[in-house]
């Protein structure tokens with residue numbers, strides 16, 4: 220699929236077919252994350268793939284937060300849990316000096332690579348950020364020293380693609396030369 224079409228056709232998918240994600244597709248999705256850039260090439264990301272229905276149900280019933288309980292997640296054939304290894308020295312020192320949490324940026328890039336690859340493969344995805352980190356760690360036996368920041372639900376969309384959600388116009392999000400000055404390409 221042409222890159223622009225991947226960007227434009229991606230939508231958050233919250234309704235999944237029961238069909239599993241093919242093994243070779245899962246490997247391509249992981250490979251897309253593996254190729255992502257990271258601060259100092261520290262590759263602090265770690266992932267847990269979950270396809271076991273009982274475990275997905277457990278995540279759904281025990282680890283989601285109120286108000287947006289993400290019940291639709293129960294139907295997802297694949298959940299990828301995005302984790303970070305925080306004890307990578309280069310990353311830790313860098314973050315101390317600049318105050319920038321590089322591991323979060325690294326994980327975000329890697330997981331969005333996954334999203335875009337999945338879109339190319341005809342799969343639907345949805346980011347999940349509204350969960351209890353401790354509960355997810357408990358269910359998946361993830362050690363305390365590991366940070367869990369996001370999850371992705373991946374599978375074949377059941378319904379027609381969700382409505383395109385609006386984006387702010389360029390002039391609202393980009394300035395030229397200095398903050399507040401209108402963008403001129």
Ligand SMILES: Cc1cc2nc3c(=O)[nH]c(=O)nc-3n(C[C@H](O)[C@H](O)[C@H](O)COP(=O)(O)O)c2cc1C
Pocket residue numbers: 229230231232233287289345346347348349350369381384
């Ligand atoms: C970091 C992050 C966390 C998100 N968490 C959730 C979530 O917990 N539940 C959910 O239904 N959607 C979640 N989303 C999806 C957003 O709601 C969605 O991307 C946004 O509304 C734009 O819609 P679109 O993805 O269809 O373009 C999350 C997205 C991101 C990037």
